[in-house]
Amino acid sequence: xxxxxxxxxxxxxxxxxxxxxxxxxxxxxxxxxxxxxxxxxxxxxxxxxxxxxxxxxxxxxxxxxxxxxxxxxxxxxxxxxxxxxxxxxxxxxxxxxxxxxxxxxxxxxxxxxxxxxxxxxxxxxxxxxxxxxxxxxxxxxxxxxxxxxxxxxxxxxxxxxxxxxxxxxxxxxxxxxxxxxxxxxxxxxxxxxxxxxxxxxxxxxxxxxxxxxxxxxxxxxxxxxxxxxxxxxxxxxxxxxxxxxxxxxxxxxxxxxxxxxxxxxxxxxxxxxxxxxxxxxxxxxxxxxxxxxxxxxxxxxxxxxxxxxxxxxxxxxxxxxxxxxxxxxxxxxxxxxxxxxx
Amino acid sequence: xxxxxxxxxxxxxxxxxxxxxxxxxxxxxxxxxxxxxxxxxxxxxxxxxxxxxxxxxxxxxxxxxxxxxxxxxxxxxxxxxxxxxxxxxxxxxxxxxxxxxxxxxxxxxxxxxxxxxxxxxxxxxxxxxxxxxxxxxxxxxxxxxxxxxxxxxxxxxxxxxxxxxxxxxxxxxxxxxxxxxxxxxxxxxxxxxxxxxxxxxxxxxxxxxxxxxxxxxxxxxxxxxxxxxxxxxxxxxxxxxxxxxxxxxxxxxxxxxxxxxxxxxxxxxxxxxxxxxxxxxxxxxxxxxxxxxxxxxxxxxxxxxxxxxxxxxxxxxxxxxxxxxxxxxxxxxxxxxxxxxx
Numbered sequence: 001x002x003x004x005x006x007x008x009x010x011x012x013x014x015x016x017x018x019x020x021x022x023x024x025x026x027x028x029x030x031x032x033x034x035x036x037x038x039x040x041x042x043x044x045x046x047x048x049x050x051x052x053x054x055x056x057x058x059x060x061x062x063x064x065x066x067x068x069x070x071x072x073x074x075x076x077x078x079x080x081x082x083x084x085x086x087x088x089x090x091x092x093x094x095x096x097x098x099x100x101x102x103x104x105x106x107x108x109x110x111x112x113x114x115x116x117x118x119x120x121x122x123x124x125x126x127x128x129x130x131x132x133x134x135x136x137x138x139x140x141x142x143x144x145x146x147x148x149x150x151x152x153x154x155x156x157x158x159x160x161x162x163x164x165x166x167x168x169x170x171x172x173x174x175x176x177x178x179x180x181x182x183x184x185x186x187x188x189x190x191x192x193x194x195x196x197x198x199x200x201x202x203x204x205x206x207x208x209x210x211x212x213x214x215x216x217x218x219x220x221x222x223x224x225x226x227x228x229x230x231x232x233x234x235x236x237x238x239x240x241x242x243x244x245x246x247x248x249x250x251x252x253x254x255x256x257x258x259x260x261x262x263x264x265x266x267x268x269x270x271x272x273x274x275x276x277x278x279x280x281x282x283x284x285x286x287x288x289x290x291x292x293x294x295x296x297x298x299x300x301x302x303x304x305x306x307x308x309x310x311x312x313x314x315x316x317x318x319x320x321x322x323x324x325x326x327x328x329x330x331x332x333x334x335x336x337x338x339x340x341x342x
Numbered sequence: 343x344x345x346x347x348x349x350x351x352x353x354x355x356x357x358x359x360x361x362x363x364x365x366x367x368x369x370x371x372x373x374x375x376x377x378x379x380x381x382x383x384x385x386x387x388x389x390x391x392x393x394x395x396x397x398x399x400x401x402x403x404x405x406x407x408x409x410x411x412x413x414x415x416x417x418x419x420x421x422x423x424x425x426x427x428x429x430x431x432x433x434x435x436x437x438x439x440x441x442x443x444x445x446x447x448x449x450x451x452x453x454x455x456x457x458x459x460x461x462x463x464x465x466x467x468x469x470x471x472x473x474x475x476x477x478x479x480x481x482x483x484x485x486x487x488x489x490x491x492x493x494x495x496x497x498x499x500x501x502x503x504x505x506x507x508x509x510x511x512x513x514x515x516x517x518x519x520x521x522x523x524x525x526x527x528x529x530x531x532x533x534x535x536x537x538x539x540x541x542x543x544x545x546x547x548x549x550x551x552x553x554x555x556x557x558x559x560x561x562x563x564x565x566x567x568x569x570x571x572x573x574x575x576x577x578x579x580x581x582x583x584x585x586x587x588x589x590x591x592x593x594x595x596x597x598x599x600x601x602x603x604x605x606x607x608x609x610x611x612x613x614x615x616x617x618x619x620x621x622x623x624x625x626x627x628x629x630x631x632x633x634x635x636x637x638x639x640x641x642x643x644x645x646x647x648x649x650x651x652x653x654x655x656x657x658x659x660x661x662x663x664x665x666x667x668x669x670x671x672x673x674x675x676x677x678x679x680x681x682x683x684x
Contacts, residue, residue: 071528071530072530072531072532073532074532108528109533135590136590137589137590137593137594148527151527151533151534151535152535152536183579184579185490185493185574185575185578185579186413186450188413188414189414190414190415190416191414191451191493192493192575193493193494193575194494216578216579216582217578217579217580217581217582217583217584217585217586218582218583218585218586218589219586220583220586220587221586221587221589221590222586222590230579232527233527233534233535233576234575234576234579236527236558236559237525237526237527237558237559237572237576237579237580238559238579238580238583239559240558240559240560241559241560241562241580241583241584241587242559242583242584242587243559243560244559244560244561244562244563244564245562245563245583245584245587245588246587246591247479247560247563248477248478248479248563248564249588249591251479252479253616256615256616256618257612257615257616259615260615263612263615266608266611266612267612267615269608270599270605270608270609270612273598273599273601273602273605273609274595274598274599276598
């Protein structure tokens with residue numbers, strides 16, 4: 001397997017190096033062809049590398065900076081002022097070709113804005129979209145975008161997201177003409193706000209996209225469509241609400257199964273099986289959203305990711321780099337967009 | 343207990359009379375002081391009443407109409423053209439004072455528009471909001487509004503929803519100064535679209551409301567706030583996504599606990615306990631959303647409600663009528679709005 005290099009903004013997210021560095025070491029242990037550039041404060045990073053094996057230490061570079069983009073920083077401010085932030089330096093590794101992909105758990109808006117300016121967009125795409133893969137009742141993955149890179153989207157942007165989502169699904173899941181739907185408050189044609197109404201009009205007259213109409217929230221996880229498109233405000237809240245309700249259900253189940261000696265005893269016996277189901281549903285297993293539409297690979301981790309979740313995001317960045325995703329999307333997108341515009 | 347009369351649009355929803363009429367009979371059996379006006383096609387309704395006891399039959403009136411508002415009908419069209427629709431006639435029972443509340447599982451937009459025109463708004467409120475009570479990890483209810491009555495809301499509308507939600511929580515849950523939050527993509531002040539940003543500005547300078555800032559989707563069900571405000575597009579998708587993920591988890595759990603003889607046997611023994619937990623989380627138990635801000639009581643049932651779920655919505659309409667909710671909200675709202683404007 002070819003060597004892969006990822007640049008990690010180890011300072012981003014709620015926990016920073018105490019979570020991101022151990023996850024990085026775990027990834028290096030599992031993948032002998034992986035190299036990592038850890039971008040952040042070396043005084044915090046170095047002590048965390050003390051005990052690591054020489055073979056692993058050799059595959060780590062540190063780019064030292066103490067400048068961090070704060071979670072409440074305005075994207076434009078971060079772009080103009082934080083020239084030496086860990087996030088920006090990580091992105092610059094991809095721009096210069098030193099890294100094949102970069103990963104941050106930091107401020108989403110800042111990451112999107114900086115990535116757009118530094119890495120540039122693919123032709124025909126105006127704005128990057130955050131996309132992730134969700135589980136479904138029939139086992140196949142469902143892609144949801146945008147997850148929060150763009151809090152407001154016009155119909156043209158939603159249309160571009162539909163094209164990108166379709167291309168990504170086709171390439172990664174090896175499925176021709178995936179079904180694409182717009183997330184809405186009803187399936188009837190008259191339902192929704194102006195943006196989804198107009199995006200539906202655009203998609204209806206685009207035979208290159210297998211558009212299957214509107215979808216409601218309760219059908220996201222049934223697997224009835226492959227790609228679901230919405231603006232970043234709705235997508236972010238949809239994803240986080242899913243996490244919230246899953247946690248509540250697990251909490252209630254745990255409570256219900258520990259009340260009473262007999263139930264507690266029986267529940268203990270089947271606990272591994274229940275745990276297996278809950279693990280499949282654990283949002284951490286789906287951590288890592290790709291910033292789609294850029295000329296380079298940028299993965300965003302959940303801000304409150306723990307070590308296991310951050311490791312998932314590293315794995316996602318590796319997979320995308322191995323697949324050379326932006327090049328693949330570029331070619332397919334070009335042929336579809338040429339076809340649409342001709 | 344005083345007699346109560348509800349008007350039911352029995353034609354609305356995905357199933358119509360075969361679901362709504364049996365639910366109505368169940369409600370009448372449980373509540374001897376309840377009278378129901380069933381609005382719809384008497385040729386479909388009457389056969390469903392054949393077997394019912396004389397005491398129950400006496401408490402039923404039928405208003406015959408074959409005109410039904412379709413799910414894909416534009417609200418303004420429904421208002422102007424469907425003068426004899428089951429939905430409109432049910433609302434008119436409240437307007438004329440013949441009924442204390444009305445209930446429909448039909449087209450939400452049409453119900454909202456007709457209710458607004460026929461019943462009029464409370465002073466200081468421009469648009470009705472759909473509100474429902476959700477479960478939380480700490481046991482207390484959380485109110486979420488708007489759930490789909492208004493797909494686009496400006497900041498002033500969100501502000502009014504916050505005031506109404508606060509008043510409703512205070513009155514129904516008997517809790518002074520409930521915490522009110524705006525649903526957003528981040529908790530930092532800079533996050534969100536223009537509408538939530540400006541609504542936050544308005545709420546920050548309104549000491550009559552216990553405003554606690556932004557909340558993200560994963561905190562809806564933790565119970566960290568009492569009232570959560572968003573536009574109807576986001577609220578509808580949030581609620582339906584919650585249902586979707588809960589169903590997926592139940593599906594996976596059922597699958598996981600029926601594989602293998604030993605697990606299946608043990609799981610059967612604790613099935614009642616698991617079922618109890620799942621029942622608490624069953625969205626049907628939370629069916630029924632109130633159209634808040636009107637001078638009369640209008641409850642919206644989920645379109646695909648089954649008999650048990652429609653019964654829940656009937657119970658909600660009864661509770662609100664017993665509490666004389668619009669009058670209570672009117673008085674409290676008036677004192678708060680007078681205070682804000684003075």
